[in-house]
Structures are given as C-alpha cells and as structure tokens.
Amino acid sequence: MNNKYMNPYLAxxxxxxxxxxxxxFSGRGLGASGAVKSxxxxxxxxxxxxxxxxxxxxxxxxxxxxxxxxxxxxxxxxGVIVGGFLSGALSRRLKLKIEHFPGISSKRRLVFxxxxxxxxxxxxxxxxxxxxxxxxxxxxxxxxxGFVTMAAIFGTAFAGAYFFRKNWIG
Amino acid sequence: xxxxxxxxxxxxxxxxxILHIWGWEIPLYLFLGGFAAGILFFSAxxxxxxxxxxxxxxxxxxxxxxxxxxxxxxxxxxLDLSHKRYFWQLYTNIRWESPMSWGAWTLLLVTPxxxxxxxxxxxxxxxxxxxRYDWLKQAIxxxxxxQKPMAWALIVLAVILGMYTGILLxxxxxxxxxxxxxxxPLFLTSGLSTAAAAIALLARDxxxxxxxxxxxxxxxxVELFFIIHLFMGFLASTQVHxxxxxxxxxxxxxxxxxxxxVGIGLAVPALLEILELRKRGVPTFVPALMVIGGSLMLRFIxxxxxxxxxxxx
Amino acid sequence: xxxxxxxxxxxxxxxxLIAFVIGIGFGFVLEQAGFSSSRKLAGMFYGYDxxxxxxxxxxxxxxxLGLLFFxxxxxxxxxxxxxxxxxxxxxxxxxxxxxxxxIAGGFCPGTSICAAAIGKIDAMIFIGGIFLGVFxxxxxxxxxxxxxxxxxxxxxxxxQVLGISGxxxxxxxxxxxxxxxxxxxxxxxxxxxxEY
Numbered sequence: 001m002n003n004k005y006m007n008p009y010l011a012x013x014x015x016x017x018x019x020x021x022x023x024x025f026s027g028r029g030l031g032a033s034g035a036v037k038s039x040x041x042x043x044x045x046x047x048x049x050x051x052x053x054x055x056x057x058x059x060x061x062x063x064x065x066x067x068x069x070x071x072x073x074x075x076x077x078x079g080v081i082v083g084g085f086l087s088g089a090l091s092r093r094l095k096l097k098i099e100h101f102p103g104i105s106s107k108r109r110l111v112f113x114x115x116x117x118x119x120x121x122x123x124x125x126x127x128x129x130x131x132x133x134x135x136x137x138x139x140x141x142x143x144x145x146g147f148v149t150m151a152a153i154f155g156t157a158f159a160g161a162y163f164f165r166k167n168w169i170g
Numbered sequence: 171x172x173x174x175x176x177x178x179x180x181x182x183x184x185x186x187x188i189l190h191i192w193g194w195e196i197p198l199y200l201f202l203g204g205f206a207a208g209i210l211f212f213s214a215x216x217x218x219x220x221x222x223x224x225x226x227x228x229x230x231x232x233x234x235x236x237x238x239x240x241x242x243x244x245x246x247x248x249l250d251l252s253h254k255r256y257f258w259q260l261y262t263n264i265r266w267e268s269p270m271s272w273g274a275w276t277l278l279l280v281t282p283x284x285x286x287x288x289x290x291x292x293x294x295x296x297x298x299x300x301x302r303y304d305w306l307k308q309a310i311x312x313x314x315x316x317q318k319p320m321a322w323a324l325i326v327l328a329v330i331l332g333m334y335t336g337i338l339l340x341x342x343x344x345x346x347x348x349x350x351x352x353x354x355p356l357f358l359t360s361g362l363s364t365a366a367a368a369i370a371l372l373a374r375d376x377x378x379x380x381x382x383x384x385x386x387x388x389x390x391x392v393e394l395f396f397i398i399h400l401f402m403g404f405l406a407s408t409q410v411h412x413x414x415x416x417x418x419x420x421x422x423x424x425x426x427x428x429x430x431x432v433g434i435g436l437a438v439p440a441l442l443e444i445l446e447l448r449k450r451g452v453p454t455f456v457p458a459l460m461v462i463g464g465s466l467m468l469r470f471i472x473x474x475x476x477x478x479x480x481x482x483x
Numbered sequence: 484x485x486x487x488x489x490x491x492x493x494x495x496x497x498x499x500l501i502a503f504v505i506g507i508g509f510g511f512v513l514e515q516a517g518f519s520s521s522r523k524l525a526g527m528f529y530g531y532d533x534x535x536x537x538x539x540x541x542x543x544x545x546x547x548l549g550l551l552f553f554x555x556x557x558x559x560x561x562x563x564x565x566x567x568x569x570x571x572x573x574x575x576x577x578x579x580x581x582x583x584x585x586i587a588g589g590f591c592p593g594t595s596i597c598a599a600a601i602g603k604i605d606a607m608i609f610i611g612g613i614f615l616g617v618f619x620x621x622x623x624x625x626x627x628x629x630x631x632x633x634x635x636x637x638x639x640x641x642x643q644v645l646g647i648s649g650x651x652x653x654x655x656x657x658x659x660x661x662x663x664x665x666x667x668x669x670x671x672x673x674x675x676x677x678e679y
Binding site: 005006008009011012013014015016017018019020021022023024025026027028029030031032033036037039040044055056057058070072073075076077078079080081082083084085086087088091093094095096097098099100101109110112113114115116117118119120121122123124125126127128129130131132133134135136137138139140141142143144145146147148149150151152153154155156157158159160161163164165167168169 | 485486487488489490493498499500501502503504505506507508509510511512513514515516517519520521522523525526527528529531534537538539540541542543544545546547549550553558559561563564565566567568569570571573574575576577578579580581582583584585586587588589590591592593594595596597598599600601602603604605606608609610611612613614615616617618619620621622624625627628630631636638639640641642644649652653656
Binding site for chain 2: 496
C-alpha cells in the first residue's frame with residue numbers, strides 16, 4: 001500500500017460496514033466523546049472521589065464504586081488508537097508534527113486546536129454525543145436527534161467557515 | 171422466618187478457600203525472573219556464536235541489568251513470604267518434589283553466576299576504566315578465560331529459570347488453570363520475547379535491532395501457538411479444566427486476556443514489527459514496550475486467574 | 484438473531500473485546516480515509532476537499548441500508564438497537580457549539596484520537612481541549628441542566644415523524660447524498676488544492 005489516501009467512497013462504505021457490525025454485534029453505534037468522559041471521570045475519581053460522586057453529571061458513573069473505564073466506548077477508542085496507528089504505519093504516515101496551513105504559525109494552530117477541543121467537548125455533552133456518537137450513529141438508526149445534530153454541526157461549521165478562513169486558506 | 175437449606179458442608183468458608191493470597195509480588199517476581207533468564211540466554215547464545223561484538227547490547231550491556239532484575243525479583247518474593255525470618259530455610263531443605271526448592275536453588279546458582287558474567291564484560295564496555303586493584307584485574311582476566319564454559323552453563327540455567335517461572339504455577343494441582351504442562355514453555359517463551367524486545371528497544375546498532383525484532387517476531391508466533399494449545403488442552407480435559415478455560419472464553423478474564431495480553435501484548439506488536447522490518451517508519455519502542463507490558467500483564471492475569479479457578483466437587 | 488450481545492447469542496463478557504476489534508476497524512478506516520489530517524477535514528468547509536462529506540454520508544447510508552436489510556431478513560431486531568434519545572434544544576445548541584469547535588479546531592473527537600495516534604501534536608492538544616470542555620460541562624452542570632433536559636421527544640425516528648417507511652426514507656437520503664456528492668466533486672474542481 002502506498003501513502004495515498006483511500007478512495008473516499010470505498011472508505012465510507014467500509015466505515016458503514018464497521019458501524020453496521022457494531023449494531024449487529026453489540027446493538028449500539030460508534031462513539032468517541034463518551035470515552036473521553038469515562039477517562040475524565042476515572043481521573044477525577046482518583047483525585048477527588050467525594051467531589052466526583054457528588055457531582056450531578058459525573059456522579060452516577062462512579063456510583064457504587066463502578067469503574068468508569070469498564071465501558072464499551074473506552075475499549076472501542078483503545079481500538080481506534082491501535083487501528084489508526086496500524087494504518088499510519090502501513091501508509092508511512094507516522095510522524096510527530098503539528099499540521100497547519102502554512103500561512104499561520106504552529107502556535108496559532110495549537111491555540112485554535114485547544115479552543116476547538118474545549119467547544120467540542122462541551123457541545124458533545126450537551127448534544128449527547130459527538131460527530132460519531134450522535135450524528136453518524138444517529139443517522140444510521142434514523143434518529144431525529146442524529147439528523148438534527150448532524151445538520152447543526154455541519155451547518156454551523158459552513159456558516160462559520162468565513163470567520164476562520166485565515167486559519168485554513170489564508 | 172427465612173428457611174435456609176444447607177445442602178453441603180462445603181458452604182463453610184474454610185472448606186473451599188478461595189486462594190487469594192498472591193498479590194502483585196509473585197507475578198512481578200515471575201516477570202523479572204523470566205526477563206532475566208531471557209537476557210542471559212541471548213547473551214550466552216551469541217557469545218557461543220562469537221557474535222559478541224556484533225550484538226553488543228544483547229551480549230555485553232544488558233547482562234549488567236540482570237543482577238539488579240534478579241535482586242528486585244527476589245525482593246518481591248521476599249515481601250510475599252509470610253515467615254520472612256525463615257527465608258534461609260529454603261536453602262537448608264533440599265526437597266526434590268518441591269518446585270519452590272528447585273527455583274530457590276536455581277536462583278542461588280544463577281544470581282552469582284550472572285554477576286560474574288556481567289563482570290567479565292566490564293573491560294569491553296569501559297576500556298578506560300581503571301580498576302585500581304591488581305587482584306581485581308587479575309580476577310576479571312581469569313573469568314574472561316572461562317567465558318565459553320560459563321556461557322554453556324548459563325544457557326542451561328537460563329532455560330531452567332525461564333521454565334521454572336511457569337512450572338512453579340503448573341505444579342499446583344489444586345488450581346486447574348495453572349495445571350497445564352504448557353505453562354513452563356509459555357513462560358519461557360514469553361521471558362525470551364521480553365528480553366528480545368528489550369534488546370531491540372535499547373540497541374543502537376541497526377543490524378542488532380532488526381535481528382532481535384525478527385527473533386521477537388518468531389517468539390511471539392510460538393507464544394500464540396502455545397496459548398491456543400493451552401486452551402485446546404483445557405477444553406479437551408475434565409470439566410474443571412473446561413471451567414478454568416471458560417474464565418477466559420466468556421468469563422471475567424475474557425477482556426483483560428484477549429485485549430491486553432493477546433491483542434495489545436502480542437498480535438498488534440507482531441504486526442507492527444512486521445511493518446517495522448519493512449521500513450514503514452514504525453518507531454521500535456512502540457512494539458517493544460507493548461511486548462514488555464504484555465508479558466507483565468500475562469503473568470498478572472495468569473496468577474490471578476489461577477487463584478480464581480478451583481475444583482468443583 | 485442480532486444484535487448478538489443484547490440477544491445473548493454471545494456472552495456479555497465478549498462485548499468489550501468486540502468493541503476493541505470494531506474500534507480497530509473504525510480507527511483504521513478513519514486514518515485510511517485521511518481523517519487524521521485537520522487540513523483535509525477543514526477542506527470540507529472551503530470546498531477544496533470534500534472527503535468528509537463523501538466518507539460520512541457513504542458510511543451513514545451503508546449502515547442505514549445494512550440495518551434495514553438485516554432487519555428485513557430477520558437478522559437483527561431493531562428494537563434492541565440503541566436509538567439516541569432526542570432532546571431538541573440541547574441537540575441543536577450542542578450541535579452549534581460543536582460546529583464552531585469543528586471549524587476552529589479542525590477535528591472532531593473521533594478523528595482527533597485517530598490523528599493523535601499517528602503523531603499529530605495539534606490533535607493531542609485538541610483532545611486535551613475535549614477533556615477540559617467535558618470537565619467544564621460537568622462542573623457547571625446545574626447552570627445548563629434545564630437546557631439539557633428541555634424538549635424531550637423520546638427516541639423518535641425521522642421517518643416516523645415524516646410518516647413514511649424506513650426504506651423510502653433511506654431512498655430519499657441516498658438521493659440527497661448523491662446530489663451532495665455531485666456538488667462536492669464540482670467544488671473540488673473549482674477550488675484548487677495544494678498537496679499536503
């Protein structure tokens with residue numbers, strides 16, 4: 001395999017098959033932000049157990065001494081790291097770097113990455129899932145919420161593209 | 171009043187004790203013992219092949235760590251003993267039927283020999299080192315003359331030590347999951363693989379690194395073969411053994427074993443090592459650390475599962 | 484028959500192993516598709532690279548049709564497949580916030596993890612941001628608790644709301660996707676892309 005990317009329609013088809021297998025085996029779709037939440041709650045529980053249990057949002061993940069890392073999404077994301085790494089190795093793309101549009105500095109890229117991450121983290125909790133968990137999975141099961149979230153994410157990103165154009169196209 | 175029917179005297183907690191007396195100490199000891207055995211094996215093997223300069227990390231440098239690893243392992247074992255003051259009695263009682271006794275004696279031979287072995291490479295590694303005392307210089311020169319016979323002895327002892335880490339467990343007939351003849355070879359292979367990964371991780375020379383990556387790949391394949399046969403053996407055995415295997419095939423150890431040991435500890439690093447040998451830019455440390463972590467995990471899980479497995483009736 | 488784990492065809496203890504294997508497939512496909520590059524992902528919103536649109540919609544449609552056919556053949560009981568609940572306001576506002584995050588950060592959570600796996604430092608920072616965002620949400624939960632639970636519609640399916648069959652609805656989605664793919668291909672020709 002060379003270092004070109006896969007044909008997008010083929011990749012999409014394979015993505016659909018993976019998602020279908022998740023439904024067929026486990027009766028649930030893919031996700032990502034949920035695993036971050038589990039890891040966060042696990043860490044919080046180690047640092048400040050009382051505070052975590054009492055938190056209205058995080059509390060029930062550690063109720064009755066449950067381990068938040070015993071979670072489907074945590075193992076799925078572990079797999080994503082392995083699968084991504086294998087794919088990167090296969091296509092010679094393993095490289096430590098900050099990727100950005102040449103017109104901006106690395107620092108600027110990192111600042112915006114951090115801001116984007118915070119917004120995505122917050123939004124994914126409010127929207128009960130991110131692009132994978134809510135939009136992609138939700139659409140596949142024809143969930144109203146999935147379509148709404150998908151339209152809101154992509155619609156806003158399109159609408160906001162103009163304001164962030166310096167970061168991406170100069 | 172709630173009526174309770176006692177169907178068996180086994181409900182008394184003392185009758186069927188769930189053995190849960192081994193914490194982290196024993197698995198760590200087994201890991202370090204196997205690791206040390208692996209390093210000594212490769213060091214001795216390539217000395218006998220006259221490749222000590224070609225594979226200098228394996229032959230000369232890593233053996234320096236062996237006495238430390240063995241000391242740490244014995245320290246962990248010591249912490250686990252209930253009667254610490256009677257530790258020395260392991261050496262006053264030779265009991266042919268006790269694997270503990272065998273292990274203690276093997277370690278008693280391996281530990282000093284590994285120190286002498288490491289010392290014999292000191293001058294190669296630090297040519298500018300001034301040893302100050304003439305008797306020390308002479309002693310080191312003397313042991314250098316005996317490197318080849320020492321290497322033969324070390325190969326044999328390393329295999330025994332590596333095997334012993336598994337046999338220690340399989341000798342427990344009362345714990346069905348440990349009671350498999352494959353445990354010895356499996357732990358030996360795993361120890362060798364750990365050592366090969368560590369050599370690949372630390373070697374600066376490209377030829378040495380790729381040689382030990384290849385060796386590790388073969389060892390992983392052998393390990394996977396042993397694991398499959400371990401389960402085939404259990405499933406073809408008595409009901410207790412089938413139940414012991416089912417702890418891993420749908421039971422509580424399914425995920426830790428197949429994800430962490432077989433997946434992240436063996437299969438994935440094997441794939442990465444293949445890609446690394448094909449020059450796909452995989453950093454050596456990634457598969458190497460996965461292998462080392464996986465083999466530590468293997469011991470923890472096997473020790474834990476063995477204690478949970480028991481006879482039915 | 485399916486879903487196999489909820490139907491207890493496969494024991495529950497296998498579930499996380501399945502999750503791990505499915506995750507490997509997920510990560511592998513995302514990376515092969517190029518979702519490990521923020522510039523490729525952001526290209527979607529400037530028209531120079533519409534790979535996100537193509538992969539995302541092909542994936543959703545494949546899974547959607549797969550589920551419909553599996554259900555038709557009796558291979559899967561759709562009642563046992565988890566359908567995300569819809570709380571309208573939080574879905575919209577959450578989506579809007581995520582949309583801004585997307586164009587600012589150039590990743591979504593899944594793609595950032597995949598990108599971090601192959602060494603993208605910007606993706607690692609993005610993941611750090613997700614942790615922070617989730618933390619802020621949880622710590623300030625009472626402030627937006629009302630919004631979080633507002634307009635609970637249950638777990639409706641869009642075709643039921645529209646009063647059409649799942650199959651016909653999927654057909655409409657395919658038509659819509661085909662039009663979008665056509666626009667995407669046109670946009671990629673119109674907006675030049677440099678190699679990166």
